[in-house]
Amino acid sequence: MELTQKNMSTSAVGIAGAPNLRFWNTTNGKKAIMAVTGVILAGFLVGHLLGNLQIFLGRDAFNRYAENLHNLPALVWGTRVVLLLAVGLHIWSTVQLADRKSSARPVAYQKYTPQTSTYASRTMYMSGPIVAAFIVYHLMHFTFGTGGTEYHYYDPYGNVVAGFKVLPIALAYVVAMGLLSMHLRHGLWSFFQSLGLNHPAYTPKLKGAAAVIAVLIFLGFASIPVAVLLGAVKQDIF
Numbered sequence: 001m002e003l004t005q006k007n008m009s010t011s012a013v014g015i016a017g018a019p020n021l022r023f024w025n026t027t028n029g030k031k032a033i034m035a036v037t038g039v040i041l042a043g044f045l046v047g048h049l050l051g052n053l054q055i056f057l058g059r060d061a062f063n064r065y066a067e068n069l070h071n072l073p074a075l076v077w078g079t080r081v082v083l084l085l086a087v088g089l090h091i092w093s094t095v096q097l098a099d100r101k102s103s104a105r106p107v108a109y110q111k112y113t114p115q116t117s118t119y120a121s122r123t124m125y126m127s128g129p130i131v132a133a134f135i136v137y138h139l140m141h142f143t144f145g146t147g148g149t150e151y152h153y154y155d156p157y158g159n160v161v162a163g164f165k166v167l168p169i170a171l172a173y174v175v176a177m178g179l180l181s182m183h184l185r186h187g188l189w190s191f192f193q194s195l196g197l198n199h200p201a202y203t204p205k206l207k208g209a210a211a212v213i214a215v216l217i218f219l220g221f222a223s224i225p226v227a228v229l230l231g232a233v234k235q236d237i238f
């Protein structure tokens with residue numbers, strides 16, 4: 001077959017006519033990118049949660065923590081760049097894998113009855129975009145101060161309390177945290193599988209570990225809006 005410029009650039013054929021098997025072009029490569037970026041994002045989540053839980057130590061402790069972070073611009077900007085790259089690559093590999101899946105089955109099942117998948121795994125493509133939308137609102141809310149609730153750059157504690165005193169916002173956060181933890185549970189489980197950790201002896205334990213981590217992260221994050229709604233974390237001075 002004569003190689004035109006078009007099919008040289010879009011097909012999986014390299015210069016010498018050999019298949020282009022660069023790692024990130026393979027399904028396993030894309031799964032690996034998704035797994036590594038997922039672990040980076042989960043690592044950020046754990047750090048962010050531990051920082052946020054300091055809200056229970058009071059306004060001074062929480063605001064001092066935020067100020068200390070802001071005084072480390074290299075850390076803040078380094079984290080932002082890594083997070084942006086990780087989110088971008090995570091979404092990119094998701095889209096590419098979904099595309100491959102639909103090309104492999106161009107005609108949908110007449111009646112789709114999942115046999116072994118969990119509810120979380122079937123909703124990955126729904127929870128992902130909702131979590132992404134949540135992050136956009138969250139940045140407007142607490143980083144840019146354009147989320148529609150009272151905001152003062154120097155008072156992150158006050159911003160969180162003012163934000164979560166609004167019932168629909170607090171509830172939306174709890175729902176988003178629920179979806180995030182379901183996403184995380186399935187993501188962690190897939191990560192263990194990608195590492196080849198699939199064995200009857202420890203598969204149930206790994207599944208359990210993924211569920212426990214996801215539930216702990218949910219409870220940790222959700223405790224903050226709930227504590228504000230119940231008045232346990234409040235605006236003593238403003």
Ligand code: HEM
Pocket residue numbers: 045048052066076080083135138139142143156160173177180221222224225
């Ligand atoms: C109840 C839950 C949460 C609370 C109270 C909270 C609180 C905050 C606050 C106060 C900030 C602004 C920090 C500052 O500029 O001083 C912030 C930033 C941020 N949060 Fe959250 N957060 C929560 C959940 C989450 C979740 C679940 C994610 C990710 C899915 C997330 C991702 C981020 C990101 C990416 C930033 C921007 C960090 C930066 O400035 O580079 N947060 N959060």
